[in-house]
Amino acid sequence: MKDEQGILFILSGPSGVGKGTVRKQLFEEDSELQYSISVTTRNPREGEQDGVDYFFKSRDQFEDMIEQNELIEYAEYVGNYYGTPKKYVEDTLKAGKDVFLEIEVQGALKVRDTFPHGVFIFLFPPSLDELKNRIINRGTESEELIRNRLLEAKKEIEMMDAYDYVVVNDEIDNAVRRIQSIVVSEHCKRERVYQQYKKALGSELL
Amino acid sequence: MKDEQGILFILSGPSGVGKGTVRKQLFEEDSELQYSISVTTRNPREGEQDGVDYFFKSRDQFEDMIEQNELIEYAEYVGNYYGTPKKYVEDTLKAGKDVFLEIEVQGALKVRDTFPHGVFIFLFPPSLDELKNRIINRGTESEELIRNRLLEAKKEIEMMDAYDYVVVNDEIDNAVRRIQSIVVSEHCKRERVYQQYKKALGSELL
Numbered sequence: 001m002k003d004e005q006g007i008l009f010i011l012s013g014p015s016g017v018g019k020g021t022v023r024k025q026l027f028e029e030d031s032e033l034q035y036s037i038s039v040t041t042r043n044p045r046e047g048e049q050d051g052v053d054y055f056f057k058s059r060d061q062f063e064d065m066i067e068q069n070e071l072i073e074y075a076e077y078v079g080n081y082y083g084t085p086k087k088y089v090e091d092t093l094k095a096g097k098d099v100f101l102e103i104e105v106q107g108a109l110k111v112r113d114t115f116p117h118g119v120f121i122f123l124f125p126p127s128l129d130e131l132k133n134r135i136i137n138r139g140t141e142s143e144e145l146i147r148n149r150l151l152e153a154k155k156e157i158e159m160m161d162a163y164d165y166v167v168v169n170d171e172i173d174n175a176v177r178r179i180q181s182i183v184v185s186e187h188c189k190r191e192r193v194y195q196q197y198k199k200a201l202g203s204e205l206l
Numbered sequence: 207m208k209d210e211q212g213i214l215f216i217l218s219g220p221s222g223v224g225k226g227t228v229r230k231q232l233f234e235e236d237s238e239l240q241y242s243i244s245v246t247t248r249n250p251r252e253g254e255q256d257g258v259d260y261f262f263k264s265r266d267q268f269e270d271m272i273e274q275n276e277l278i279e280y281a282e283y284v285g286n287y288y289g290t291p292k293k294y295v296e297d298t299l300k301a302g303k304d305v306f307l308e309i310e311v312q313g314a315l316k317v318r319d320t321f322p323h324g325v326f327i328f329l330f331p332p333s334l335d336e337l338k339n340r341i342i343n344r345g346t347e348s349e350e351l352i353r354n355r356l357l358e359a360k361k362e363i364e365m366m367d368a369y370d371y372v373v374v375n376d377e378i379d380n381a382v383r384r385i386q387s388i389v390v391s392e393h394c395k396r397e398r399v400y401q402q403y404k405k406a407l408g409s410e411l412l
Contacts, residue, residue, distance in 0.1 A: 165394040181390035
């Protein structure tokens with residue numbers, strides 16, 4: 001059963017929900033997953049290595065990649081590009097290794113176009129009450145601003161519709177355990193293993 | 207999110223694959239799952255309690271239950287009936303507790319009729335080679351008998367098609383961990399939680 005392809009897992013969710021923290025702890029505990037290395041035009045910080053932390057590219061190189069359709073998704077923050085390289089993800093999956101992508105909600109929806117069989121995980125705040133309290137208690141904000149933030153939150157939750165799983169981030173340990181369970185359980189999905197068994201059955205067993 | 211219904215998990219697979227052993231260890235480790243108590247017409251053995259180990263019934267009572275459509279599935283072994291009571295499963299699920307059913311392949315397919323949203327897990331031998339070796343090395347059997355057993359195994363594997371997950375029983379600990387992961391991960395499925403979030407969102411958040 002070792003000719004199996006890796007699975008692409010995409011972790012996303014509203015900003016501030018704790019995606020980065022959850023992803024970091026997940027990778028401290030799990031060495032089987034391969035974190036998807038992003039491409040960026042920003043300068044390497046001290047200690048950062050090309051091909052480990054990021055693929056570092058010039059602005060021209062990055063824009064070439066956009067034109068050549070070599071990025072699954074990309075965005076620009078504070079004057080620098082960040083993107084997910086298609087070839088790296090495809091090669092890692094083909095080598096039978098799972099790839100883990102942590103990404104904003106908008107980017108995640110674009111990944112779905114290229115990898116419809118990816119497993120999309122939506123990280124969610126502990127409760128709607130808490131989400132509401134967080135939004136309301138952010139400071140001395142106008143009622144209109146609060147109203148807009150609530151509407152924004154509503155929109156983000158509506159996006160859950162495009163996801164396979166919803167993981168509540170009540171405690172980081174719990175959220176990590178749930179994501180680990182999703183990884184294990186996705187590898188047991190019948191449609192992922194059935195063809196392999198059937199093939200083996202035809203050739204070996206009878 | 208506490209008004210959620212429980213989930214029905216059905217563990218099945220070819221005879222001799224180790225369903226009972228896996229189920230036993232699962233219940234030693236996990237107190238959240240509720241084991242589905244069967245109805246039987248056989249006499250209680252020493253220490254067995256009605257409503258704990260089995261629901262003990264007379265033959266007449268059992269046949270009434272069949273007629274009244276009160277059993278999800280039933281079978282007769284060595285002159286005694288064994289069945290799965292529908293009301294007990296339904297009540298436990300409604301109380302928000304997961305129900306775990308360990309059952310033969312034929313019975314499992316009948317459960318699908320009553321509980322199409324159940325989660326069906328197929329326990330599988332470590333490898334097809336090992337399955338083949340087990341069948342061939344069972345003793346001094348005729349080639350025809352071996353051939354029939356291989357065909358039987360092939361049929362049982364074809365039944366995997368009706369299942370959601372395939373768990374390889376290479377080691378009991380691994381199989382148990384995989385099943386526990388499936389339980390956790392099924393509770394994170396978007397379609398199970400989405401309606402609750404949406405309802406809560408409509409009523410509470412805005």
